[in-house]
Amino acid sequence: MIEKLNFIPRIIDGGTGTELERLGAPMNTVAWSAEAVLSNPELLRSVHQSFLDAGAELLIANTFSAAIHNLEAAGLADKFEKINHDAVRIVRELADSSSRPCLVAGAISSTTFSGPLDYSRLLSGEAAVAQYARQAEIQVKAGAELMILEMMRDIEQTRYALEGALRVGVPVWVGFTCFTGFDGQVYLLDTDISLERALRELDLSKAASVGIMHTLIEHTMDAVEILKKHWSGHTFAYPHAGRFEMPNWIFQDAITPENFAGFGKKLLDSGIDSVGGCCGITPDHIRAFS
Template sequence: MKTISTYPIIMDGGMGRELQRIGAPFRQPEWSAQALIEAPQFVSQAHEHFLAAGAEVITTNTYALVPFHIGEKRFKQAGSRLIEQAAGLARKSANGYPGVAVAGCLPPALGSYRPDLFSADSARPIIDLLIQHQQPYVDFWLAETVSSIAEAELIAHSVLPTNKALWLAFTIQDEVDGEPRLRSGETVFEAVGWLDKTRLSAILFNCSCAEVMEAAITTARKALAGLGLEQDIRLGVYANSFLPIGDAHQANDGLCTLREDLTPEAYRDFARLWMKAGASIIGGCCGVTPSHIQELAALKEDIRIEP
């Protein structure tokens, strides 16, 4: 009998860069929200590409539906409608593929990779609106690119009334050497040990380099084992295809360069390492294409037929 660590759930890849790749309206600071605003059919097309590649979970295109990306005025005037529209598009796409789940994206409310900008009082009404207008369409919540324990705490508390499970994805520092740390500087071990496990069903690491993920999974697994929760909470990875992002990075300050070496085959090799370390959820973040997801789906099929 196989364990969950060798039989992964396959997530989708990076929505923003897929929209750009297929010719959707795409620019900063709106990022992936631009297609939703101007040509939502491209969002459905992107979902379809990941589903056809073998994704078992697709994520709502709500990452950029925050004032940081679309501006305070547009968020107040159209935020609720756009959030519901994005969630509805994902649900409609998933309904065409039996067994596919929809993850309700809860993005960084005040800017990616910027724990210094986080304020619970400022973030709470944004997160609450994202929850309210996605709840009827999604199967569970996916908090993405979480940079600090304080941000994780707010989201975990905010989703409790919905009675839906939470997958919490931390972004970590792109440093291969040393102890894995969140962008805030807090260690992965501290973050996993602190977490309120109510409704939490998975801890993931996203939007960081592929090379740093194995150590993060290993550390998280040790922390869960120490709490007696190793068999209760899944671990997962969906790395980006960016060059390393340092502390000085400013989100929305131009498009990050994509790596040429992180081919679908290379990404699949990394996925094997993550699974060996304990990951049972695998997908992709920024720059990870349907071709990459197809390789992950093939990897899962290989596992199915192994003796």
């Protein structure tokens, strides 16, 4: 399915949500950066533009936190379609006006911003699949050329999200969020589920790409090594720097743009096909890497 894209992006953008916060946009206490689509659309546009100017060939819409289970908790359920549509539209307009090729990705996630996933807020079975499909459909209609499942960190919801996203007919990338435990094993964030188990038990045969995202830079290479043992298709990685204390990103232990560029090259040299950054990674980081 990855062949459906006009080209394969080498450079992904950085942390849109944290860049919004760094520039002064307030973060919603439940839905994090999703509300900024409504409250700060021009700032959001400028953030995406800055990543495009820095060399990004793939812009990811600000929809990571715009799942219905987050917007309902934030009292924004009636804005679900508008937030998901407008977030993609903004990126689509920038890509269309760019003098060089740039792809537009939509994003969906099961995260509940509650540490471990709050399953009391998540649907299951066909209801979950249909809800993920609905969010993906809105984004594709607004101009997304591919869908990225972001911060996937269990088996059940990843399976539902993948099935739902595949229903809209565009390539789907699956991004796992991981950490390296004290025992040296790589686990999905906030769980005892090993990345190896997830890759073994999930049917990823219809995914266009599988990658590691929103994972600390120092843990990313451990996860990449496991990924490469279990997945032979297109791969991506976009790590983060810092930590999260809802609703704010703590820009602690930030990596310099020069060091990030070096790590990005290391990822490419290891065989990762597309590289960018997540939370805490700014346009300066992407520019240095580019």
